[in-house]
Amino acid sequence: MKAISYSRYGGPEVLGLGELPEPKVGPDSVLVKVRAAAVNPVDWKCREGYLDGALDAVFPVVPGWDVSGVVVRPGVAVTEFGVGDEVIGYVREDFLSRGTLAEYVAAPVRTLARKPRNLTFEEAAGLPLAGLTAYQVLVGRLEVKRGETILVHAAAGGVGSLAVQLGRHLGARVIGTASESNHDFVRSLGGEPVTYGEGLAERVRGLAPEGVDAAFDTIGGETTKVSANLLAPEGRLISVADPEVVDYGGRYHFVRPDAGDLLHLTELAEQGAISVHVDRTYPLEQAAEAHRHSQEGRTRGKLVVTVAWDQPPSGLL
Known part of the structure; x- marks a missing residue:
């Protein structure tokens, strides 16, 4: 072959x-x-x-x-x-x-x-990989609930774009970091875009003054630290990019194959909840x-x- x-x-x-x-x-x-x-x-x-x-x-x-x-x-x-x-x-x-x-x-x-x-x-x-990552983090690890505010990094990327859609399907308000050229795309997914880079923390606080209930870090490094500082009391942080997230009270996740989770994603796609x-x-x-x-x-x-x-x-x- x-x-x-x-x-x-x-x-x-x-x-x-x-x-x-x-x-x-x-x-x-x-x-x-x-x-x-x-x-x-x-x-x-x-x-x-x-x-x-x-x-x-x-x-x-x-x-x-x-x-x-x-x-x-x-x-x-x-x-x-x-x-x-x-x-x-x-x-x-x-x-x-x-x-x-x-x-x-x-x-x-x-x-x-x-x-x-x-x-x-x-x-x-x-x-599969991007969808399972988003699903296992938001549903399995962060246990996102209706009415919560969540922060998704790189919201226009493969994992981020599916996480925005899944977060909205779960009934959460989703703030997503993205370059300005991708803001309309993030909005089309149901997210509220903010530009990443210097001043990110202030921009997110402008949208969520009390902090976010959960943060999904897909970038690592300084983004992990900023995410931890943007959490509301009892807020949760997961990173798929930086194992050192544990130093900030968060958890690290590496996506695993799971036929049941993957079938659920198939069903969500057929329902039009995610694309x-x-x-x-x-x-x-x-x-x-x-x-x-x-x-x-x-x-x-x-x-x-x-x-x-x-x-x-x-x-x-």
């Missing part, structure tokens, strides 16, 4: 398109024909070796954890999905090797849910350019790589 891979850590230049063996399908996995795969900031961080202390790399590594596609072969123990089912997945294992920037991926069923019927494959590919904005798409051979764009940190919504389907895998037909 055709796949993007890298055999050493480094910049986007280490990514190459080539031929790799089709994945073997374990008993509890399905072979998915990839139609689209989103690119996330964690992908280039893995590629550059920043997660080497937590995840072993089995080279060559095919990057990518997000996928939308079609089941073409179920494992022998799988009853959840059959041939032809359209699925989405956050296909993360505890090591780096078998990613989604390829024609096929063997995905454990615990990482999958059915694809939202009202989303394109490109839109659906942008839902995925695709900023730009790239063919598979331009995946390195997608990584470069992601690393610039100026994405509105999601970056998605599309994969053509020329022939079925060997032995399928």
Whole structure:
């Protein structure tokens, strides 16, 4: 099969398109024909070796954890999905090797849910990692309640844009940080935009003088500290970018695959409660350019790589 891979850590230049063996399908996995795969900031961080202390790399590594596609072969123990089912997945294992920037991926069923019927494959590919991150933080960790005021950082980005929509669905007032060029986009999601950068704390206090009930930090560093100082009494802080958030009384969260949570996101998308904005798409051979764009940190919504389907895998037909 055709796949993007890298055999050493480094910049986007280490990514190459080539031929790799089709994945073997374990008993509890399905072979998915990839139609689209989103690119996330964690992908280039893995590629550059920043997660080497937590995840072993089995080279060559095919990057990518997000996928939308079609089941073409179920494992022998799988009853959840059959041939032809359209699925989405956050296909993360505890090591780096078998990613989604390829024609096929063997995905454990615990990482999958059915694809939202009202989303394109490109839109659906942008839902798993970002959507699960927003859902697990707002619902599972912050336990956002109706009537609360929450602060979401990078509100125009992949995670942030879904967090704004989910917060509004939960009945919260959402203040979202974004560049001025993205303010209208944040408003269209139901958020109240504020410009990040110097003076952010004063701008947020102008909207929430008593402080915010919960803050969702997706940036880290100084943003984590500012967020802690903007909390109301008993306010809660979660960061997905800075483990040192614990120094400010907050908690760190790393998104996990969860089929139940992912199915709930599918249902929310079908209800129209959340949508995925695709900023730009790239063919598979331009995946390195997608990584470069992601690393610039100026994405509105999601970056998605599309994969053509020329022939079925060997032995399928």
